[in-house]
Amino acid sequence: MAFTYFFRDIQTLEMIRDHVIPELRTRRYIHIWDAGCAMGPEPYSLAMVLRENMGMIFRNVKIHATDIDSSNLFGDIISKGIYPRDQIQRIPKDIFEKYFSPADEPDHFVISEEIRKSVSFTRHDLLDLQPVRKGLNLILCKNVLLHFQEKERIEVIKMFHDALEGGYLAMEQTQKMPPELEEYFEPVVSNAQLYRKVV
Numbered sequence: 001m002a003f004t005y006f007f008r009d010i011q012t013l014e015m016i017r018d019h020v021i022p023e024l025r026t027r028r029y030i031h032i033w034d035a036g037c038a039m040g041p042e043p044y045s046l047a048m049v050l051r052e053n054m055g056m057i058f059r060n061v062k063i064h065a066t067d068i069d070s071s072n073l074f075g076d077i078i079s080k081g082i083y084p085r086d087q088i089q090r091i092p093k094d095i096f097e098k099y100f101s102p103a104d105e106p107d108h109f110v111i112s113e114e115i116r117k118s119v120s121f122t123r124h125d126l127l128d129l130q131p132v133r134k135g136l137n138l139i140l141c142k143n144v145l146l147h148f149q150e151k152e153r154i155e156v157i158k159m160f161h162d163a164l165e166g167g168y169l170a171m172e173q174t175q176k177m178p179p180e181l182e183e184y185f186e187p188v189v190s191n192a193q194l195y196r197k198v199v
Contacts, residue, residue, distance in 0.1 A: 005087040006041040009142065012170050013049050015194045020138055020168050021053050030061045031136050033163070035126055036144035037065035040078035040119070041087055044111055046140065047118045048091075048099055058118070064132045066124035078121040081111035126156050131163035139164060142172040154178050161185065164197045171195075 007013065024030050034043040043065040051058045067074050082103045088096060096109075103110040124132060126144065139160050145153045157177070160169055161184045169185060171177075171193040177185060185195035 004038045004041045005090060006045050006083070007090045007092070008041065008045070009172075011173075011192060012140075012142070012194070013045060015189060015192045016046065016138070016140075016168075016170060017049055017053055019188050019194060020170075021050065024050075024061075024137055025054055025057055027137060028060065030057075030138075031133060032061065032063045032138045032140065033132050033136050034063055034065045035124070035132075035139060035141040035160075037067050037074070037078070037121070039074055039083075040065065040081070040121070041083065042140070042142070043078075043119045044081070044115060045091075047115045048095055050118075051099075051115065052095070058114075061118050063119045065119050065121045066132055067121075068125050069123045072123075075121045075123065078119065079116070081116040082108050083111075084108050126159075127152060129155055129159045131159055134163050135165045136163050137165060137167040138170070139167070140170045142170070142175075145171065145175050150178065154180055157181050158184070161197055166197055166199055169195045169197070 037043050043063045047063055050061055065078060082105065085107045088100065088109055099112045099115050100109040122132060145156065148156065173193055175193060177195060184198055186198055188194045188196050
């Protein structure tokens, strides 16, 4: 089972907060794809950052969380939103106290219903090259592309480009944009892998 934890990549979350959320706030409906979400801490971390910075507009946010999920366990874990203490220790204290409460299982905590309702999970293989939907405003894809061959990475990123509606793509820090695709995306900042779709 994939290992992950909440607020694992603070830098990317801060870049999304500073550079993406101001534009998302102008949209009536907001669709985000977390491609390769593992057991859910990443899309839920993003959801909490969005809620903190969007206020009531957050009710218009839908995060489509997907993973190939060879264990066939992720959907159940994500829908329940219950996580052990070791996965939540990096959450800022004020965020944790606002959005988590003790679960029935000892030393486990459950995410608030408002946050859980913003995330839906679907089993999905990126190499099928079929987007979860079109008209997306943000795609988050981290710790996935590095497992693909270079040709596969290029095709997946092209698929992301087609699925975005003038939106943004965030990738892991170690995954640079392939030179073949530089005309598809423009960097938003120089110190992070955050890109805006070139229409």
